[in-house]
Amino acid sequence: MLADGVFSGGGIKGLAFAGALEAAAEAGYDEWDNLAGTSAGAITAMALAVGYDAAGLRAELERFKFASIADYGAPLGIGLTWNLVRRHAATRGKVLHEWIRSLLKSAPHPATRFGELGGKLQVVGTDLAHARMVVFPRDVALYVDEHGKPLDPDEFPIADAVRISAGYPYFFPPLELRYGETGKNGVLVDGGVCSTFPIFLFDVQNPKHPTWGFRLIEGPLSSGLPPHQIGGIDWPLDMLSALLDTSVNALDQLEIEQEHFKQRTIAIPTAEVPTLKFDLTKADEKYLRDSGYNTAKAFYAANPTPVNSLGEVPPSIPA
DSSP states (O other): OEEEEEEOOOGGGGGHHHHHHHHHHHTTOOEEEEEEEETHHHHHHHHHHTTOOHHHHHHHHHHSOGGGGOOOSSSHHHHHHHHHHHTSSSSOOHHHHHHHHHHHHTSSSOOSBGGGGTTOEEEEEEETTTTEEEEETTTGGGEEOTTSOBOOGGGSBHHHHHHHHTOOTTTSOOEEEEETTTOSEEEEEEGGGTOSOOGGGGOOSSOSSOEEEEEEESBOTTTOSOOOOOOSTTHHHHHHHHHHHHHHHHHHHHHTTSHHHHTTEEEEEOBTOOTTOOSOOHHHHHHHHHHHHHHHHHHHHTOOOOOOTTSOOOTTSOO
8 A cells, every 4th residue: 555654853763663664564555655754764764765665674774883873083082072163063974974875875776866766755954044944855946056056956965865854963063055045054954953753744635645654752652751851060961952852842742642643643652762872782772673563563453544734534544
């Protein structure tokens, strides 16, 4: 059965998507028409758009050494300081960028530019300098080259857009594109700053097929979000982390309780696995995969009705 898929942000916790997609395939949803995502969800959506299935995505995730993403480029103290001064982030961000490129190159249907995907993929970024959400490739033409010519959305590199979407502020360096209206460089970072779960992107009148959303939820599903600990000598960092997390999650957490979110959203609990803990234990990895699989399995077993924000239900789904 054909469906649209939208995947939330969540950093390393995106490993849970591999398990959820296995359960979706068992329920009959193993073909995806339109795909969208933010951050870790952008990587997942990209992988599906270029032909990876659930098993292929899981294999790639298990093969990659996620600890290498923290590429400080020098002994931690020196590298961190240099990166913060020169790159405005803790790491260089090069390993993540190269891994995204390698996923595209090794894909069942390799692609490098958005035009090769025929409109199948959208990923969300944030332009901090211009205080706006940026949806790739749709908004690419708002930016210009060195001659002031608008960039071509079809020619824009997929890897650059996904790297922007996954660029958690302060940890990965922002990327820059010159904004045509102001002539100033945009500061492009993680799309989760604007919307970590952009399930609204495919809401239309008379939808042809359902949109299923895959949303990572902190903590056990029954307990809600765990409180942030803000205090002690590290209170500035604690507060910054809490500020980012709240800006990323609070609105989406409220909206997910609305009927048009709940009926089509697979809310995957991720316990207390930190977003940026790239050196996960095997037990953590197994927990995330199992959580994704078990949550999606139960979701589809309940025969959900994917009503969208316009109150529309696909004709193939009983209303």
